[in-house]
Amino acid sequence: MKALPQRFIQRMESLLDNQFDAFIHSYTLPAWQGLRVNPLKLSQDRERLQQSLPFSLTPVSWCPTGFTYAGEERPGKHPYHACGLYYLQEPSAMAAAEALDVLPGETILDLCAAPGGKSTQIGGMMQGKGLLVTNEIHPARVKALSENIERLGITNAIVTNETPERLMERFPLFFDHILVDAPCSGEGMFRKLPEAIEDWSEDKVAECGRMQQDILEAAARMLKPGGVLVYSTCTFAPLENEQSIASFLLRHPEFTVESIKHHALYSPGEADWAEPALPALHQTARLWPHRLHGEGHYIARIRKQSQEGIQGIDEIAPVQVAAKKKNKPAKPAAGLAEAIGLWNEFAREALPGLSLASTDPSAYILFGEQLYVLPQGYIDLAGIKVARAGWHLGTVKKGRFEPSHALALGCRPTDAARTANFTSSDSAVLRYLKGESLTHSGQNGWTIVTVDGFALGWGKQVDEQLKNHYPKGLRWL
Numbered sequence: 493m494k495a496l497p498q499r500f501i502q503r504m505e506s507l508l509d510n511q512f513d514a515f516i517h518s519y520t521l522p523a524w525q526g527l528r529v530n531p532l533k534l535s536q537d538r539e540r541l542q543q544s545l546p547f548s549l550t551p552v553s554w555c556p557t558g559f560t561y562a563g564e565e566r567p568g569k570h571p572y573h574a575c576g577l578y579y580l581q582e583p584s585a586m587a588a589a590e591a592l593d594v595l596p597g598e599t600i601l602d603l604c605a606a607p608g609g610k611s612t613q614i615g616g617m618m619q620g621k622g623l624l625v626t627n628e629i630h631p632a633r634v635k636a637l638s639e640n641i642e643r644l645g646i647t648n649a650i651v652t653n654e655t656p657e658r659l660m661e662r663f664p665l666f667f668d669h670i671l672v673d674a675p676c677s678g679e680g681m682f683r684k685l686p687e688a689i690e691d692w693s694e695d696k697v698a699e700c701g702r703m704q705q706d707i708l709e710a711a712a713r714m715l716k717p718g719g720v721l722v723y724s725t726c727t728f729a730p731l732e733n734e735q736s737i738a739s740f741l742l743r744h745p746e747f748t749v750e751s752i753k754h755h756a757l758y759s760p761g762e763a764d765w766a767e768p769a770l771p772a773l774h775q776t777a778r779l780w781p782h783r784l785h786g787e788g789h790y791i792a793r794i795r796k797q798s799q800e801g802i803q804g805i806d807e808i809a810p811v812q813v814a815a816k817k818k819n820k821p822a823k824p825a826a827g828l829a830e831a832i833g834l835w836n837e838f839a840r841e842a843l844p845g846l847s848l849a850s851t852d853p854s855a856y857i858l859f860g861e862q863l864y865v866l867p868q869g870y871i872d873l874a875g876i877k878v879a880r881a882g883w884h885l886g887t888v889k890k891g892r893f894e895p896s897h898a899l900a901l902g903c904r905p906t907d908a909a910r911t912a913n914f915t916s917s918d919s920a921v922l923r924y925l926k927g928e929s930l931t932h933s934g935q936n937g938w939t940i941v942t943v944d945g946f947a948l949g950w951g952k953q954v955d956e957q958l959k960n961h962y963p964k965g966l967r968w969l
């Protein structure tokens with residue numbers, strides 16, 4: 493590992509006192525590797541899970557779907573990864589979405605979301621019900637976010653590529669819960685990513701602190717009265733943690749800190765590390781790499797008080813009702829109507845078990861040739877940069893419907909008229925992932941290729957050939 497920055501070591505020594513030796517010793521140990529199983533695809537029974545995944549897994553005690561795995565395992569290279577059965581995530585990062593405590597049917601925003609670790613966790617908790625807006629400011633990073641939403645089979649997410657300020661203008665008082673997993677100086681990434689050590693400076697810590705205040709301002713405005721905001725970072729600097737929350741609370745007396753479901757291995761936030769030393773900061777949590785099996789995180793859960801008593805709230809028009817009306821034309825436009833017709837025809841033939849085919853036409857949206865179905869409680873997306881407008885169903889071209897990869901990964905293989913199943917050890921799986929067509933017998937037509945019963949993508953059976961429709965950009969080299 494690269495040498496840690498001297499100024500970082502000095503600061504941590506002065507803060508940690510008699511815990512400093514244990515903290516600094518943790519940097520001589522390897523980083524923890526974790527995976528979080530996808531409850532949209534796998535049972536949550538830990539014992540059954542451990543049997544159905546071919547890795548040696550140890551449960552993460554603060555996340556019911558989280559496990560660590562041994563360094564020599566390569567779950568990212570197993571076909572189950574391509575099936576979206578799990579997401580690779582270091583264990584302490586699993587704590588933030590757990591603290592958000594989401595229920596199916598709610599309206600959730602993940603404001604700083606790429607590459608999607610926490611969004612995919614939230615999507616799993618939502619069980620396909622409600623609306624998840626998952627946003628990333630950087631265009632290059634939003635692609636990975638969108639692909640992970642697709643791979644994990646999340647059908648109720650809208651992926652946006654906006655600044656927090658632009659979203660704030662469009663969605664005041666809109667969300668039940670918001671996660672701000674803030675851009676930070678990444679001190680908790682030092683063991684995992686050597687670049688994080690090179691990028692670190694005291695100026696960066698100060699700059700991140702300022703950015704976090706701006707992001708929190710935007711998030712606060714988008715939260716409904718009574719709603720919950722979880723703020724998290726993967727850094728240890730007090731300025732970006734307790735101080736970020738203390739400064740925010742001073743400007744926003746309508747927010748109070750709530751105790752997160754504290755785990756025995758979490759440490760309380762350090763009120764004395766902020767100015768003023770608000771006692772409520774003890775209810776925030778620190779996850780230290782020398783006290784648990786993870787890289788380190790800070791988490792605060794704060795709640796906006798209910799409508800009464802928030803000054804000026806009556807002047808802010810909530811977006812929900814107006815947006816719904818706007819999104820409900822009496823009749824879909826001609827192109828859209830044709831696309832819905834072709835989709836319904838496709839779904840009846842190839843996915844007879846899918847109940848969605850009869851959905852309200854105003855929930856569909858056509859971006860060029862791409863047909864999507866918006867999640868329940870859909871919103872007006874005009875003027876917003878959107879990477880994924882809900883569940884991508886497929887492409888409509890020259891009077892034909894071609895199903896999308898997201899459709900295969902988001903539906904249950906039992907919904908399909910035709911599946912072609914292979915065991916994970918069958919060499920055909922690797923050939924499929926590399927883009928080859930397979931020799932295979934079956935009824936002609938669109939077919940979901942499955943691995944041990946889990947959807948991997950589409951193939952099209954033509955006589956004795958299963959033509960490959962695994963997306964070019966995802967193919968294994």
Ligand SMILES: C[S@@+](CC[C@H](N)C(=O)[O-])C[C@H]1O[C@@H](n2cnc3c(N)ncnc32)[C@H](O)[C@@H]1O
Pocket residue numbers: 585603604605606607608609610611628629630633655656673674675676703707
């Ligand atoms: C800690 S990472 C998010 C990790 C993600 N939540 C996950 O679990 O995979 C913070 C994200 O914030 C984004 N970001 C950077 N500057 C931002 C800003 N000014 N406003 C909002 N997001 C920003 C970064 O591009 C980065 O993807």
